[in-house]
Amino acid sequence: MAKNWIPLRQVEGTASRQAHVRLPEGTYEREISKEGFFGPSAQFHHRHKPTDWVEFDGPIRPRALDLNKLATVQANPWNADLVMGNNHLQMRYWRLDKAMPELARNSDGDQLLFIHEGNGALFCDYGHLDYAGGDYLVIPRGTMWRLEPAKPTTSLMIEATNDHFTLPDKGLVGRHAIFDPAMLDTPRIDEAFLAQQDERTWRVSVKRRNALSTVTYPFNPLDAIGWHGDLSVVRINWRDLRPLMSHRFHLPPSAHTTWATGRFVVCTFVPRPLESDPEALRLPFFHNNDDFEEVIFYHKGSFFSRDNIHPGMMTVHPTGFTHGPHPKAFNAATKGGKTETDEVAVMIDTRDAIDVAAMPAGVEFEGYVKSWRPQEMKQAAE
Structure with missing residues (x-):
C-alpha cells in the first residue's frame, strides 16, 4: 500500500526555514525523519549538542569493532x-x-x-x-x-x-548519476x-x-x-563512483546509495569537496536513528566525522538514539580549514534490527560510546 503522509509544513518558535541552512545562532540542528531520509522530517534547533550524554547504558549503545583482529x-x-x-x-x-x-x-x-x-x-x-x-x-x-x-x-x-541487489532509483538526476551503468x-x-x-x-x-x-x-x-x-x-x-554534491546544502547519506535491496541499502562514501557556502552545514547533521540500523565499514583514508577509527573497523548504530559527528570533527568542520573529505567507507542501512555476533576479546572498542562526550569531559577523565 502506498504511503499517504499527513500533509503538514509547520514552523514553530525560532527556527530556520531551510533544513541544514542558516541555523539560529548558537544552536545545533537535529533531524527526525521517516523512511530514513526520504519521508517527512522535522528539524529541531537545540541549545546543546544532542550527543552530549555523560552516561549511556543498554543494548542500543553505539558500538565499534576492529575487524582487523579477526585473523x-x-x-x-x-x-x-x-x-x-x-x-x-x-x-x-x-x-x-x-x-x-x-x-x-x-x-x-x-x-x-x-x-x-x-x-x-x-x-x-x-x-x-x-x-x-x-x-x-x-x-x-x-x-x-x-x-x-x-x-x-x-x-x-x-x-x-x-x-537481490539492484541499482537505486536515481530520480531527477538520471541513470548516469553516481556511475554510468x-x-x-x-x-x-x-x-x-x-x-x-x-x-x-x-x-x-x-x-x-x-x-x-x-x-x-x-x-x-x-x-x-x-x-x-x-x-x-x-x-x-x-574510484569509478562520482558522488552527488552540493556546495550549498549537506546531502543526506541516502544520496550515496550504491546498491539497494528490499530491506536494506548499501552506500559508499568517497572523497568529495565539503560545502563552501558559509550558511550551510559542512558535516553530517545530528539525526535520530529510528527507521534504520546503521552500520559503517571503514576502508580507507581519514574518517573526519569519527574519532579513534581506522581502516578495517566497523561501527554499529542501532535504532533508537540520536547520533552525529564527534566533537573533534564538529569543531574541525565548523572552524573551517578543511575543504574536502578523505575517506572511503561502506554503509549498510537496514530496516530490521541487526544482531552482532559474539566477538573474540579485543575486537570491540569499548570506549566508543564515550567518544561523543564533550571535549572538556574527555580531558578531565584523562
Whole structure:
C-alpha cells in the first residue's frame, strides 16, 4: 500500500526555514525523519549538542569493532567470521590467502563482496574477472564461483537473504548519476577461463538455509563456452563512483546509495569537496536513528566525522538514539580549514534490527560510546 503522509509544513518558535541552512545562532540542528531520509522530517534547533550524554547504558549503545583482529583465514567463504546479521542479511569478514580448492554457491540470496585488501581472479559460471582492492563484486544467487588471489585477500561479504541487489532509483538526476551503468564490468569467456577447465574432481559447497551441502563432480563445472542474457556477476570500483554534491546544502547519506535491496541499502562514501557556502552545514547533521540500523565499514583514508577509527573497523548504530559527528570533527568542520573529505567507507542501512555476533576479546572498542562526550569531559577523565 502506498504511503499517504499527513500533509503538514509547520514552523514553530525560532527556527530556520531551510533544513541544514542558516541555523539560529548558537544552536545545533537535529533531524527526525521517516523512511530514513526520504519521508517527512522535522528539524529541531537545540541549545546543546544532542550527543552530549555523560552516561549511556543498554543494548542500543553505539558500538565499534576492529575487524582487523579477526585473523582467521578460511578457504570456504561460508566458514568466514560472521560479524552480524538478521533475517534479511548476513555480513561476514573473510580472509583468503590462496586459491579456493572448491567452488561456492549461495542458494540463500545474492552475494556482495567488497574487496578491502588484495587482488586476484574471480572464476564463475559467467567466466573470468580480475578483482582489486576497492572493488564491489555482485554475485547473483545460485552462481558457482571461486577466488584465486594473487595477493592475500580480505573482503566484507554482504548477503541479501532471499533478495537481490539492484541499482537505486536515481530520480531527477538520471541513470548516469553516481556511475554510468556502462562502468559495470562483467566476466569474460577468455583464455584464462578456458585454461582452468579440467577433468579433475571438483566439489561445490552450497549454502542453503545456513546449512552446507557438497556436490561433487568428476570435472570442473565451470565449463561453459559461452552465455547470453541480462543477468551476470558485475564489478565496479569505488574510484569509478562520482558522488552527488552540493556546495550549498549537506546531502543526506541516502544520496550515496550504491546498491539497494528490499530491506536494506548499501552506500559508499568517497572523497568529495565539503560545502563552501558559509550558511550551510559542512558535516553530517545530528539525526535520530529510528527507521534504520546503521552500520559503517571503514576502508580507507581519514574518517573526519569519527574519532579513534581506522581502516578495517566497523561501527554499529542501532535504532533508537540520536547520533552525529564527534566533537573533534564538529569543531574541525565548523572552524573551517578543511575543504574536502578523505575517506572511503561502506554503509549498510537496514530496516530490521541487526544482531552482532559474539566477538573474540579485543575486537570491540569499548570506549566508543564515550567518544561523543564533550571535549572538556574527555580531558578531565584523562
